[in-house]
Amino acid sequence: MNRTYLLNYWTLYTEFIDKFKNLKFKGVPLALMTNFYQQIDEELKRKMEHEDFKKLFLHQITSPEQIQPFFEHWLNPLRKPLISNPTGKILINSAFIKIPEKTMTRIFHKDNAIILSNARVLNQLGLPNEYIGKYKENTKKDSDSLITEATNIFSDYEDHPAFGNDFFRKVFIERIPMIVETIATVFNIYKKHQTLSVVVGTTEDIVSRTLVIVASMLGIPSICLQHGILMGEEAYLPAFASYMAVYGEYEKKWYEERGLSNNRISVIGHPRYDLIFxxxxxxxxxxxxxxxxxxxxxxxxxxxxxxxxxxxxxxxxxxxxxxxxxxxxxxxxxxxxxxxxxxxxxxxxxxxxxxxxxxxxxxxxxxxxxxxxxxxxxxxxxxxxxxxxxxxxxxxxxxxxxxxxxxxxxxxxxxxxxxxxxxxxxxxxxxxxxxxxxxxxxxxxxxxxxxxYKVKNAGKSLSNLIYELANIRSDE
The missing domain is CATH 3.40.50.2000 (Glycogen Phosphorylase B;)
Known part of the structure; x- marks a missing residue:
């Protein structure tokens, strides 16, 4: 049942991206930006538990190793080659980062790192804080246009098992304004800040996902930390960041089995555990x-x-x-x-x-x-x-x-x-x-x-990875 549901989940996800591929803002497909599993209600889940569900789709995910390559097909055209920007700052999204302040200030320095958050404060986690809200702009006109376009696409699939599902449609439509606003906001952040690298705690949330996708469009390296043990496939895939920083060899193998190239996986542990040692x-x-x-x-x-x-x-x-x-x-x-x-x-x-x-x-x-x-x-x-x-x-x-x-x-x-x-x-x-x-x-x-898990100093490993990606020698 587990395997059947998950393969049907990824098959449905690929169908969604394919049908909504032209729904874009600033070149970013909106279908890539939504946390897809949150659009699926219990009624749809029950249908996806059956083997015959996948027969409804022309393109099918039939094995785990096909998952990441499918998304690479859509992500690669957005990406530019990574560039080195030695004078840039390390941008760290505070959401889900899970690094204690003592460890944060040991890894990063206030002169070369910035925390991005929704808090109107000068400092957070021992580092300078940038309030994300000040980079927002009015995107209502764009959102309204995209909502109309999305509604028209859905209207062509009234009998579709997912696209005809009221909950599925409602969640995606309601998210469009937030997705559009976040994309515009992130572009404004990068316009203001010369960036060495981006570090996020997950790509489940819209801000983190947008930060790494837009970074890839600008040639900025990004690192996604592993936000918890692998207890739900949909929360850890697809891999959007330049590098997935994982706990151990188990996770590295797990990602490889789902089609992610091993040169984009780094076993560094997680700085959240450094205080144990x-x-x-x-x-x-x-x-x-x-x-x-x-x-x-x-x-x-x-x-x-x-x-x-x-x-x-x-x-x-x-x-x-x-x-x-x-x-x-x-x-x-x-x-x-x-x-x-x-x-x-x-x-x-x-x-x-x-x-x-x-x-x-x-x-x-x-x-x-x-x-x-x-x-x-x-x-x-x-x-x-x-x-x-x-x-x-x-x-x-x-x-x-x-x-x-x-x-x-x-x-x-x-x-x-x-x-x-x-x-x-x-x-x-x-x-x-x-x-x-x-x-x-x-x-x-x-x-x-x-x-x-064998790492005793994940903070040092993360710092090394950041500077390695940026082609700069770490001074730490």
Whole structure:
């Protein structure tokens, strides 16, 4: 089901780009600019889960290696050869960059780097800030014309499974003004700033995508960092930037299997993790005091996430909390905290004295990870971070909304990843009682990190890559 849906997704995407290829602003095809998967509602998704869906299309994506080459066909005509501009600045889009200020100021210098953001401030993340909004211009006339043109194209496909879908059409039409305005804004930014290179945290958002596409039209090198573990193909493809900077060999192979040339992939890790290796974290003494920890018990950090099966999660907590040798710190996902969706965890806290729930966003996750005895988490970056802190990590696969998905990133975890809370707790108990299990986990961890993450100074690697692309020797 997963493979069928994804191949149908890419087939539909290629159809969309082909039919709307003449809908352009300043030479940029608008169909390339939308975050395509957000145009697909549940009704259309269900149709795309069936093998016969692709029969509706003349051009079909039948294997993963065809994905990136298709987009290269449309992106290459926009690109100019990369040029060296040694006096230019490094432009960094703040959205999704996920680099802490301490690391940012270590990598970049205020004299040669600029943060682009939607904030009206002089400085951000320790660097000069440019408010993107001041580069906007009135593009309503252009947008209105393109909306009319797009509406006419859609009217020719009333019976099309996607183009005739009200939600699909509505989302794209409503995005046109934002897409057009952003393209104009980005051209104005580059007109004002001589640019050495562009760094973005993803190309899912419209500003980041526009920054790298317009940069390619001007011969400016761009780097897209990997914004999280590969848990959704549509969020990481297509590759728009000059270079994809990835965590490890796993991701490099993943992109190559989807048709991206290996000379556009660089294994540099991510600067967001550098503080694991360079920062001094909260001392055990203060940790015990701040979080009311019993130093004679094993402390488990349990990280949550949206869309969990709460029945299974509750069972997991019950099994652990009733064991007197454990105490639990539950850290809700930032999305849950932001939406106030953590009452379930507070009810668990009221039931068991051995549970603490962290809802304060100012609490440093790395202070927690450095001091706990073990980590339980869903399929997330927290598992990777736990391993980088050399902690035992146990993964619970309780996600409810994973239709069309089969994640293999953590498959080498073997028995240390489970969808049954009873089995996972047995694995947990065995780890803390059997030295052989401890050794087995360490062997698995070492093999996992060998292909997933080996970098200790990603900031230095990123700096080197920037200057290498710009044909300039780094002074760092």
């Amino acid at each position: 360079t920062e001094k974290h909260l001392s055990k003494q203060f940790f015990v005091k701040q979080f009311k920890i019993d130093p004679h018990k094993l402390t488990l950090l349990i990280a949550t996430g949206p869309h969990l099966d709460l029945r299974k999660f509750g069972r997991l907590i019950d099994l652990i909390a009733t064991n007197s040798k454990y105490q639990i710190i539950i850290k809700p996902h930032p999305w849950e905290i932001g939406k106030g969706k953590y009452n379930f965890y507070l009810k668990l806290k009221s039931r068991y004295k051995s549970i603490e729930v962290i809802t304060n966003r100012s609490v440093n996750t790395y202070d927690l990870l450095s001091n706990v005895d073990g980590v339980l988490t869903s399929l997330s970056t927290m598992a990777l971070e736990g391993l980088l802190f050399n902690k035992p990590v146990f993964i619970y696969d309780f996600i409810n909304n994973n239709r069309n998905r089969s994640y293999d990133y953590y498959e080498s975890f073997d028995r240390f990843i489970q969808s049954d809370p009873d089995i996972l707790v047995n694995v947990l108990n065995n780890y803390y009682s059997d030295p052989n299990e401890n050794e087995s986990f360490n062997n698995m961890k070492n093999q996992f990190l060998a292909t997933k």
